[in-house]
Amino acid sequence: MERCQKCNSEKLIPLVKIIDKEHYNSEYSLEVEVLEKPGGLPLFRKSHRGALEATICG
Numbered sequence: 001m002e003r004c005q006k007c008n009s010e011k012l013i014p015l016v017k018i019i020d021k022e023h024y025n026s027e028y029s030l031e032v033e034v035l036e037k038p039g040g041l042p043l044f045r046k047s048h049r050g051a052l053e054a055t056i057c058g
């Protein structure tokens with residue numbers, strides 16, 4: 001069982017979608033973008049994107 005890192009509670013709400021304010025009525029979740037080789041030429045940088053998900057402590 002996962003616990004809250006702050007208060008050690010077991011009452012967690014997992015996998016909550018974080019919706020961007022501008023897209024609150026759509027299916028868009030807030031995303032993070034991670035670049036490979038930071039500092040390299042921008043043209044050759046690969047990026048990886050993923051939706052942010054939150055776990056909320058009850």
Ligand SMILES: [Zn+2]
Pocket residue numbers: 004005006007008009057058
């Ligand atoms: Zn907590």
